[in-house]
Amino acid sequence: MSDETKTITLTVNGESVTKLVDARTHLVDFLRGELGLTGSHLGCEHGICGACSVRLDGDVVRGCLMLAIQADGASIETVEGLTASGEVADLQENFVERDALQCGFCTPGMLITAAELLREAAPKTREEIREFLSGNYCRCTGYHAIVDAVETTLTQRLEKSS
């Protein structure tokens, strides 16, 4: 089978979705345009800025660098899903607390990327947090507040689990 379009079935934020997609449509255009999930943003569209970060089968990926057609059969989580599940509620609170966003364009990508770092619940230095977030660009905050928010969340989670 080969064509310029294909019907795909995937799980998005826990719900099964079946749609006809163009082969050339990348995942985030599909999520935004077809499903109305506008939390994932498109910045550079060539894998540098990280605003399009989504979770594919549990791992963070660049939503602009994979085709929607490649997500056939996969499970996708967007910032909407992570918000609804409460997984990043503490991180979001700390983002607000620390003023870790201004325009908010990069925030969904930051949250999803940070969520992957936080999932391990292992101690990290600020330097390690910075390095992990280095593929997500923010043009407002200068990153300091973002690293604060992630560090605070990690500390709180480690305290809670100890």
Add this chain to the structure above:
Amino acid sequence: MKAAKFDYTKTNDVAEALSVLTAEDGDSKVLAGSQSLGPMMNLRLARPDRLIDIRALDALKAVTQAPDHLFVGALVTHAAIEDGILPDVTRGMIQHVAAGIAYRAVRNRGTIGGSLVHADPAGDWPAALRALGAQIVIDGPAGTREAAIDTFQLGAFTVALEEDEIVRGVRVPALSGSARWGYHKICRKPGEFAESIGAYVCDPESGIARLVLAATEDAPLQLDTAAAAIAQNDGAKFDLDAARMALTETGETFDPFKLRMHAVALHRAVAQAYGA
């Protein structure tokens, strides 16, 4: 930007993938992790007529250990290598290299085979596997063949792969307990394309000593004479001047700034290998 229109084929059969590569009209490209081809298509630097998605090819996901090497399937991701899921035959080298590639979101999708075939001059695997002296395993219509990495990459973004061939995987030589390695990248920020890469591997047991410079405008450059001298002196005399000299002796021309940077990358790689 968005990718131009293309046809898309997904297959779980190597023979079918090979036949689609050549049977159709126009330009066909193999799609694996899509972390290099993806940006190039979005920027319309690449406009293939057809993509063949090979991610379902289980034959390309195998990881098998032999006494003298580790076979790593072409579809193994950088993240899998970074996480230490594979047996460690390189005293941690490939794990270290994998962890330094781009960002985690890219490492979760990008593949070792894709990196080799894409052959970006600043690519990590072409440099690191060259220093290790890996063998590339290639599937084609006539069967499977092997190629030494030294002759695989012909230049920037160019490899010795026929149109009807795909890379099945790579044989990574096992290092002995007395082997040493160093890998140093110079990047303006973490995860960015490297401005220079120095890689060094020396294994007294097998007599191997390889020094590689990458992130030039061409294929990785192998400095055998320098590597032999470094191994003989246990890295002692390989200072910055020696590194600059070794680079000059290759006959390649570098502008003064690049020469300095490349010398630093080589020097630091060797220093890392000898714990300096």
